Amino acid sequence: MIVQRKCSSFRGGLGWLAGLVLASQIGASQAMPEKAADPRIASALQQISAQRVQADIEKLVSFGTRLTLSAQDSASIGSGRGIGAAREWIKSEFERYSKDCGGCLEVKTDSFTEQPTDRIPKATEITNVYAVLKGTDPAQSKRIVLVTGHYDSRNSDTLDTTGDAPGANDDASGTAVSLECARVLSKMKFPATIVFLAVAGEEQGLNGSRHFAKMAKDQGWELEAVLNNDIVGGDKSAEQDHSLVRVFSEGVPVAATEQDLRRIRGLGGESDSGSREVARYIAETGRTYDAGVKPLLIFRLDRYLRGGDHSAFNQQGFSAVRLTEYREDFHHQHQNVRTENGVEYGDVPKFVDYEYVAHVARLNAATLASLASAPGPPANVHLLTKDLDNDSTLTWDASPGAASYEVVWRATMSPEWEHAQSFGNATKATLKVSKDNVIFAVRAVDAEGHRSLPVVPAPQR
Numbered sequence: 317m318i319v320q321r322k323c324s325s326f327r328g329g330l331g332w333l334a335g336l337v338l339a340s341q342i343g344a345s346q347a348m349p350e351k352a353a354d355p356r357i358a359s360a361l362q363q364i365s366a367q368r369v370q371a372d373i374e375k376l377v378s379f380g381t382r383l384t385l386s387a388q389d390s391a392s393i394g395s396g397r398g399i400g401a402a403r404e405w406i407k408s409e410f411e412r413y414s415k416d417c418g419g420c421l422e423v424k425t426d427s428f429t430e431q432p433t434d435r436i437p438k439a440t441e442i443t444n445v446y447a448v449l450k451g452t453d454p455a456q457s458k459r460i461v462l463v464t465g466h467y468d469s470r471n472s473d474t475l476d477t478t479g480d481a482p483g484a485n486d487d488a489s490g491t492a493v494s495l496e497c498a499r500v501l502s503k504m505k506f507p508a509t510i511v512f513l514a515v516a517g518e519e520q521g522l523n524g525s526r527h528f529a530k531m532a533k534d535q536g537w538e539l540e541a542v543l544n545n546d547i548v549g550g551d552k553s554a555e556q557d558h559s560l561v562r563v564f565s566e567g568v569p570v571a572a573t574e575q576d577l578r579r580i581r582g583l584g585g586e587s588d589s590g591s592r593e594v595a596r597y598i599a600e601t602g603r604t605y606d607a608g609v610k611p612l613l614i615f616r617l618d619r620y621l622r623g624g625d626h627s628a629f630n631q632q633g634f635s636a637v638r639l640t641e642y643r644e645d646f647h648h649q650h651q652n653v654r655t656e657n658g659v660e661y662g663d664v665p666k667f668v669d670y671e672y673v674a675h676v677a678r679l680n681a682a683t684l685a686s687l688a689s690a691p692g693p694p695a696n697v698h699l700l701t702k703d704l705d706n707d708s709t710l711t712w713d714a715s716p717g718a719a720s721y722e723v724v725w726r727a728t729m730s731p732e733w734e735h736a737q738s739f740g741n742a743t744k745a746t747l748k749v750s751k752d753n754v755i756f757a758v759r760a761v762d763a764e765g766h767r768s769l770p771v772v773p774a775p776q777r
């Protein structure tokens with residue numbers, strides 16, 4: 317069966333124009349229906365609750381400070397103040413969700429001692445908390461998708477261990493996304509594994525995520541996608557756009573080898589890192605499911621000269637993106653709570669839009685559920701270049717769980733995939749489209765239509 321379609325247009329881009337040029341050039345592109353939503357996933361999204369998000373954020377704020385250097389002894393945990401108490405509460409929430417699904421979640425901690433750095437005056441124990449929803453298909457359960465947020469907070473002084481640091485938006489909001497995704501998706505089963513993570517140490521230098529990403533690398537995790545939610549509170553400033561969430565992704569991978577860089581330079585691969593394919597996948601998911609918020613892709617690692625936990629995963633060679641509200645209000649970030657000249661400073665709950673956070677959680681859950689339902693991305697994807705010709709022949713290995721494969725492509729200057737053609741369960745395809753003029757990728761599709769991440773081919777002579 318061969319079905320070809322023109323992918324839908326995207327916000328603000330010129331892809332439609334490129335699509336028209338390409339259509340006339342190849343004379344084959346036809347409209348094809350939008351990717352259909354999976355009713356199971358769509359109904360799970362309905363379970364995500366702004367009230368739950370609000371309760372989670374208010375609870376996290378109630379610990380007073382969650383600075384990584386704040387108290388974590390048993391007395392402070394008992395009194396409910398400091399990062400230790402926050403950590404224990406997050407763990408107990410994951411355990412509660414697990415109880416509700418018959419023990420389906422494995423709740424774990426990743427603890428280590430960080431030696432002194434400029435933002436860590438003395439050796440400090442840092443603990444990441446996570447829950448694992450193990451995949452049900454033995455052929456696919458090693459594949460992992462992960463959602464994360466940082467539960468540590470700070471005020472104006474990164475070393476203030478006792479002063480209030482409510483961190484409602486930065487990043488109780490992202491922690492609430494991990495929690496809500498865990499609560500709702502743990503009621504479902506997926507062939508691949510989903511990990512729900514809350515890290516500490518972000519504000520001291522990405523210490524928690526760096527340790528976790530290295531552990532994943534050392535243990536050989538097949539981590540396909542990391543969604544980092546940091547500052548997704550939808551701050552209620554006048555210029556906020558509550559309909560959008562930014563998705564940041566690296567271009568040239570920080571972990572690229574010299575050989576990778578040669579290929580990227582030679583073939584025009586600057587915009588096809590694994591992280592960028594994840595970003596495009598989120599954009600497509602945002603069109604398939606009505607999460608209440610639309611992803612706005614930003615082709616940049618992070619906000620200008622700023623950083624976040626996804627980059628710690630990128631450093632280890634994993635595909636990872638950052639989701640952040642459309643417009644940040646810096647009066648409400650990394651500030652002591654106070655009023656000066658009529659301006660309110662501080663990251664307190666009243667500036668957070670809980671409905672918005674729930675929308676972002678829905679977009680995350682739809683992406684995690686789609687990826688964990690899909691077959692693994694095809695391996696050994698090649699574009700044959702033995703003969704000089706104007707057709708393009710691609711080959712790939714069969715993927716466990718795949719019922720069919722699609723070749724997708726776009727004009728070289730287009731941000732998103734514009735065309736898709738199904739080739740049934742073949743592992744080789746020839747298209748009447750010149751490899752010189754477009755960027756190709758191949759993705760695996762299961763019987764219900766769940767798509768894997770697309771894989772850009774390597775040239776094969």
Ligand SMILES: [Zn+2]
Binds near residue numbers: 466547
């Ligand atoms: Zn943050």
